[in-house]
Amino acid sequence: MMMISSSPLMMIILILIQTLNYAIMIFNMSSxxxxxxxxxxxxxxxxLVVFIYIATLNSNPNF
Numbered sequence: 001m002m003m004i005s006s007s008p009l010m011m012i013i014l015i016l017i018q019t020l021n022y023a024i025m026i027f028n029m030s031s032x033x034x035x036x037x038x039x040x041x042x043x044x045x046x047x048l049v050v051f052i053y054i055a056t057l058n059s060n061p062n063f
Contacts, residue, residue, distance in 0.1 A: 009054070015043070015047065016043070019040065019044075026039060
């Protein structure tokens with residue numbers, strides 16, 4: 001599914017949806033929510049870094 005889209009924003013959205021699914025599965029398998037919470041925080045931090053990187057690349061127009 002990742003290779004279908006060539007847009008970086010669409011890939012980020014797909015990774016975020018997959019992470020939400022994994023976090024929900026981990027929450028359902030274990031009795032605590034800490035593992036899924038930490039997983040979501042790590043992936044959201046990574047997505048923030050990727051978003052900032054893409055934003056800096058797109059904000060500099062070529063003259």
